[in-house]
Amino acid sequence: MIKHPLFMAYGLLTILLSGYTQYRGWGNISTNELRNVPKTIRDNPGSYRSHYGYIPRYAGGK
Amino acid sequence: MSTPVKAKALNCPNCGGTVQLRGLGQALSAVCIQCLSIIDTSSAELRIIQQFKVKERVAPLIPLGTRGKLHGADYEAIGFQTRQIMVEGTAYEWREYVLFNPYKGFRYLSEYDGHWNDIKPLTGLPERVSHQGKPAATWLGKTYRHFQNADAETTYVMGEFPWKVMVGERAITDDYVAPPDMLSSEKTGSEVNWSHGVYMAGEQVRAAFSLPNPLPPSRGVFANQPSPHAGKPGSAWRTAVLLWAALAMVMFGSSLLMGQKEVFKQMFTFTQGSRGEPSLVTGAFDLDGRETNVELSVRTDLDNRWAYFNFALINEKTGQAYDFGREVSYYRGRDSDGDWTEGSSGDTVLIPSVPAGRYYLRVEPEMDPSRPGQSMRYSLTLRRDVPWNLPFFVAFILIAIPAILITLRSAGFESRRWAESDYAPSSSGDDEDDDE
Numbered sequence: 001m002i003k004h005p006l007f008m009a010y011g012l013l014t015i016l017l018s019g020y021t022q023y024r025g026w027g028n029i030s031t032n033e034l035r036n037v038p039k040t041i042r043d044n045p046g047s048y049r050s051h052y053g054y055i056p057r058y059a060g061g062k
Numbered sequence: 063m064s065t066p067v068k069a070k071a072l073n074c075p076n077c078g079g080t081v082q083l084r085g086l087g088q089a090l091s092a093v094c095i096q097c098l099s100i101i102d103t104s105s106a107e108l109r110i111i112q113q114f115k116v117k118e119r120v121a122p123l124i125p126l127g128t129r130g131k132l133h134g135a136d137y138e139a140i141g142f143q144t145r146q147i148m149v150e151g152t153a154y155e156w157r158e159y160v161l162f163n164p165y166k167g168f169r170y171l172s173e174y175d176g177h178w179n180d181i182k183p184l185t186g187l188p189e190r191v192s193h194q195g196k197p198a199a200t201w202l203g204k205t206y207r208h209f210q211n212a213d214a215e216t217t218y219v220m221g222e223f224p225w226k227v228m229v230g231e232r233a234i235t236d237d238y239v240a241p242p243d244m245l246s247s248e249k250t251g252s253e254v255n256w257s258h259g260v261y262m263a264g265e266q267v268r269a270a271f272s273l274p275n276p277l278p279p280s281r282g283v284f285a286n287q288p289s290p291h292a293g294k295p296g297s298a299w300r301t302a303v304l305l306w307a308a309l310a311m312v313m314f315g316s317s318l319l320m321g322q323k324e325v326f327k328q329m330f331t332f333t334q335g336s337r338g339e340p341s342l343v344t345g346a347f348d349l350d351g352r353e354t355n356v357e358l359s360v361r362t363d364l365d366n367r368w369a370y371f372n373f374a375l376i377n378e379k380t381g382q383a384y385d386f387g388r389e390v391s392y393y394r395g396r397d398s399d400g401d402w403t404e405g406s407s408g409d410t411v412l413i414p415s416v417p418a419g420r421y422y423l424r425v426e427p428e429m430d431p432s433r434p435g436q437s438m439r440y441s442l443t444l445r446r447d448v449p450w451n452l453p454f455f456v457a458f459i460l461i462a463i464p465a466i467l468i469t470l471r472s473a474g475f476e477s478r479r480w481a482e483s484d485y486a487p488s489s490s491g492d493d494e495d496d497d498e
Contacts, residue, residue, distance in 0.1 A: 011301065011302070011305035015312055015461075018309065019316060021450070022313075022316040022450065022454075023316070023354075024353070025415055026453065027356075027411065029386055031385060032384075032385040034385055035383075039378075042378075048383075
């Protein structure tokens, strides 16, 4: 007999969600999705400018 | 409804008032409620044992003469007394009822703050032992933990008693608990009496005696009050372990089923500030199967430098691009604390939910523009359908939360129980509980 049916249901739902994220191939970054990128990039990579480009960088170091 | 019964009576030798007798000659003392005299009824002389005074007369919640059914037998309430203990200058008072059945004898009900106990004197002698380094008592194979030692004083009496009761009578009491059971010893002089009590809710008492009005609700947690959470922490953690086992199976099972197929790998060289376009595109590669993730690993030879990569994973046919940036930096050195490192010369990311198709990668590296001419070698590796365990670790924690909450609730109940005992963590908490 299940002593904690709500807990069990909650746990199984959590497991199912975890399995679903695996099946759907979730990742650890968010990307900026662009549509209809021109095919000229193949021949001229400089014709595309990244959404993330030209942001001041951290120089690093202790 | 309470059941009125006919009773024998005697006249008080002090005031001549009528004193009803319900104990069928088995009681040893009776109280004249008119003049508050306690009469020795064990002999025909009807000697007065004591006359007492009280500021206020107490009305029992179970009127004397009321009959009720306990353990399948009819019992009549024939006596009532209030007793108190003093703890740090505060009086704690409880009430006791003497119940009588001509065939079963005497038993008692006690009530404190709405908590009731059905009490039967013991004919045997429990054994005092030590349990987990603390005093305890065993009776019929069950261990009772010591709860409280007190000096109890009788403060008010009415009705009949199977002993020669006196107001002001004192007894050293020791309570031992194993909820819902309780063992109590009462030492008066050299005599020690043991009794066994079982916790009763007020509603049970009301039903047993068919009392017309609800009894006062209970307050706080009583010494032997059964915990509504008893056994739940253990079963909750067993449930958690079952769920964790299922989670591990899903995690490892899904990892085995995922393709983790390498679809691209290539080495590149980048020189900061060189003439020409810094960005490049890779050769095309196929991402097969269902919509799932793509893992991109960047490995560099950076040492005390940084690089930034603008990436765009572009579908050759549809023109859909997944644009993102990653910084890779690795620094190391030595200072007064010793060797130190910061960052990593590599990076790995999972691009989520990429549909199947033929893709290429646009890469635009960037290094410190104040140091033109510096170069780095880097490799890019792409793998399709790679397991990501973070959701499972999150699920692991989420599964633990209900078990933790159930354990905390149970511990909180036990904490409130023991706060009233001789083993309270600190006496400062007692005052707070008393205010409840």
